[in-house]
Amino acid sequence: MIDYRKIDFGNTDAQTESQNNPKLLIEGYYDLENWTERLLNGSTFLVLGYKGS
Structure with a gap:
């Protein structure tokens, strides 16, 4: 069980x-x-949302 x-x-x-x-x-x-590597070095990416999205 996780505390x-x-x-x-x-x-x-x-x-x-x-x-x-x-x-x-x-x-x-x-x-x-x-995903971090793909976001930083990829050619197409969109990040939209609140912290943690």
Whole structure:
């Protein structure tokens, strides 16, 4: 069973999170299919949404 109280879900907005816990912006997600590499180096991509989208 997962103890969700031990997970740092961060803040609701990226600006507050960058001040309070900046490493979470980079390390706070799991890149299952190497989307970060495809986003940064691919030719076609659109990112639209709130933090964590």
